[in-house]
Amino acid sequence: MREKKPFYITTPIYYPSAKLHIGHAYCTTIADAIARYHRLAGDDVFFLTGSDEHGLKIEQKAEEAGIQPIEYTDKIVASFQALWKRLDISNDDFIRTTQKRHERVVQEIFRRIYAKGDIYKGEYKGLYCTPCESYWTEHQLDENGCCPDCHRPVQEVSEEAYFFKMSKYQDRILDYIESHPDFIQPVSRRNEMINFIKQGLDDLC
Template sequence: MSKEKFYITTAIAYTSKKPHIGNTYEIVLTDAIARFNRFIGKDVFFLTGTDEHGQKIQEIAENEGITPKQHVDKIAGQIKDIADMLNISYDKFIRTTDDYHVKAVQQIFKKLYDQGDIYKSEYEGWYCTPCESFWTETQLVDGKCPDCGREVKKAKEEAYFFKMSKYQNKLMEYIESHPEFIQPESRKNEMVNNFLKPGLQDLCVSRTSFTWGIPVEFDPGHIVYVWIDALSNYIT
């Protein structure tokens, strides 16, 4: 008789700076849940790892006089060393610079493009480098990033976009018919009221203003943006 499968993951840590207490706190809690589920007989797969691409990392490496790969190798090594020192029982430590992850992300991007979910257009807005986020004029707070409060700069570039708007009704229907899908209830309400009901906007999923990332295989001037690169680690 096969065991019930149980999958659990941390958010993968961003390798811009050295690890902090939040990384440790999260992985210890996740480890406790994984160990308990193994103890009661489930087939557990526990994932953790590191998110290693982006403009912020490229700029930090340039300021340090090293390559982005040298920088992320150092930080990812520190994060893994801490997990091992704490005897964390992870089954896989993934890095978004791993060859198989890079290949899979390129395949995912191409499939989404081929089936009409991704299209090329142009993005213009206010960009916050630390958050790696674009904002509209109305989203800024006192002319600064609404998330971190730092300065933003005007940016315009060609980009690929994912048709999130295409899936709005399907998402609403699924969430309504599967009330346990997003927990706790407060987070479900936040997702529905703040994002879905006002209307989903198409999402920028490539960048051309930096080079440290996974190239779009069929359009090499473009780098796959974090939403498809880092988030895909939970699949790859």
């Protein structure tokens, strides 16, 4: 008999600033098909999806609506869950980043990283697009000096921030990817990632 193997799959946890679109349904349906395949093959499957509920855009949308961010995301998240039910998605759990069980784990991970000395305080300077919640470098901007994604004006932002010493782990990550050929699939993405890391990783804000 085939050995029963644990199999974990997750979609991205979607950002509930607005209703979902067909792209989210596409991604979740593919994950669902893979989860169902592994269940049929007898594996011990855990299939997760959820919502990523923190960020400036949600705070602003809630303010516009005159409600608390959690009230705003409660409504949108209910629409996520109704959609997955309608599409008969077989997820085993639905995680919300506002749930206590999620906060506890994140705090523990940050505590461990901090205890290892891999978090330090620095200053982040950049060109920020609020609607996209993205920082851009000068050469990424479009021909009008605006956000390359939504083409709205960007703001120069400088703030005190904490950084994770990602640069310290560059060689270990590269070694791992190179010695585990199946770790990133397909091969084209694996090569893209290897080239990206070889250019040098910055510490992460």
